[in-house]
Amino acid sequence: MTASPSDPTRLSALDAAYLAVGRRRQQVNSPTFVIEVAGSAPEQDTLLDHVSQCVARMPRLRQRVRRSGLGLRRPLWVEDVSFVLEQHVGVKHVQNEDELRMVVDQCLSEPIDLDKPPWDLRLVTGHSTSGFVLLLRVHHAVGDGDALVNQVLAEFFKSRDDPPILLAPGHRISRRRDAVLGLAELLADTTRRPAPRVAELNGPLGTDRHLHWSTSSVRDYAVAAERHGGSINDIFLTALGGALRDWLGARQLPLPADLAVGVPVNLRSHREAGALGNRLAGFRLHLPLGPSDPTRRHVLVLGRMQALKSGRQLEGAMLEAELSRLVPTPFLGTSMRLRFSRRVVNLMASNIAGPSRPATFIGRRVVSIVPGPPLPPRHRLIAQMSTYANTVSVAVVADSSVGDADAIVASIGEHVSRLVGDQ
Known part of the structure; x- marks a missing residue:
């Protein structure tokens, strides 16, 4: 029934x-x-x-x-x-x-x-x-x-007669043994290389949030990806690393070699493609801040992302998401806070692929779509890139305790431009 x-x-x-x-x-x-x-x-x-x-x-x-x-x-x-x-x-x-x-x-x-x-x-x-x-x-x-x-x-x-829109299927666990080994590797990586202490990124939150954003053509990201390899998301992560380097440096703060960044991944199967709810796991990327040259930084980002995609960490994160079903309901909030613990990740950096064709709202053209994501527990910053039609929107949400977060958005654009200019 x-x-x-x-x-x-x-x-x-x-x-x-x-x-x-x-x-x-x-x-x-x-x-x-x-x-x-x-x-x-x-x-x-x-x-x-x-x-x-x-x-x-x-x-x-x-x-x-x-x-x-x-x-x-x-x-x-x-x-x-x-x-x-x-x-x-x-x-x-x-x-x-x-x-x-x-x-x-x-x-x-x-x-x-x-x-x-x-x-x-x-x-x-x-x-x-x-x-x-x-x-x-x-x-x-x-x-x-x-x-x-x-x-x-x-x-x-949508208008009344438009067909339904279905999400592309995401990643699935292929072999249970790889998932178990991947989860062990993920836990070991968190133990061996905990996220560095950066008080500006992690700490108690206030009650106010600020969204900073910019929208540009997808062309610069596509050109940079074609010249240097990888996807436009890899370009975004490279530019984000440079922007955070600039931002921390401008505040005369110690500069860690890397930040631990959570990169969410869609887990929907073909059967779940049209479903609501949360179906996420993710990579734990050691985002390099060290090289000032964006081309050198991109080589590091690309190599680390390729290693994560070809390794077992994602399978382990997927198994961790499945095991969350076993957590007793009264402890679900605690388990979520542990997932975003300061030792695990400094900040989240996600990428949402929106409609690839121009959309309308009651017959009027939709120009841009900017998602403003919520801050995870004790995360004072979160960054997100989204694509819609031929545009890319970059958004940073900051807690009220964080100053000059708009400079991060501007700096991301500057680092993308530098990648476009580098041969």
Whole structure:
């Protein structure tokens, strides 16, 4: 018998862990997407009608979280019988781009209401005469970045008759023995080479977040990858290493040779390609800061990423993700905090592949999509690159205790340009 979309569905262990770790005021766990759209803003009735159609196609957007009485079992997704669309969709007018960025930071800083379906959409006007901005906020328990961009966000771009969008399948465990050995290697690497102490990157969090971003053509990344080898994600990681080197150096701080960086990897199979939820593992990359020359740094990044991809560490991380199902529900939050421990990783650096073709929102052209990821526990910075059509967006979310984080975004662009110029 097939379950109805309105039937209660229990959260996976990883989804429930993201829910548990976000219960503290300092640990807001709702990714925010900044979507720039060209043209005049739709009327509020038109906006509500369009979003209503999207919600009808995606039942999760009408469901809220129901926790068990004693917290001994994972929570359930249940139909919100008092769902009111207007409580999730709003319109706001600002005077300029500075006010827009303040609204974005507010979205990243405020906890989402878990007594209702955990998402909201704001249409913001006034910062530009050529378009408007959509701010879509969704709790991490609903899905990881790939799912939120290519499933939830894609629904808002679809018309009534568009075909469904499916994610490309991800990595799967091929041999159980390799996975066990890979997990042992991952644990040994963490023990032998713990993440360096960098107080600016790891420590207690405040309650405010700031998103810094830039959007450019994908061409520079593609040219750099063609000249130096690897993927555009390898180019991003190389540029990020250089930007962090510049940023720490400008603050006259000790410069470690490497930083331990978590690089998430999508684990969805063909069968799970259209599913929400979190299906992630990842590499633990020792990101080199040492070489000032970006070409030399890229050689190191490329070699280390190729070694990780051809080795067993990812299989071990995938096994670790599978074993999380065995963690008792009351300890899921603790297990998640241990995963992001200062000894394990200094920061996360992810890459989301968005729609490859230009999208529209109620007949208006979508110009750019910038994901604003939430900060993991005790991580004061997180970096993310995303692609959409022929654009690349680079975003850095920083805790309020971190200064000059906008310089990191600018420096990433400069290091990509240097790679393009190097022969």
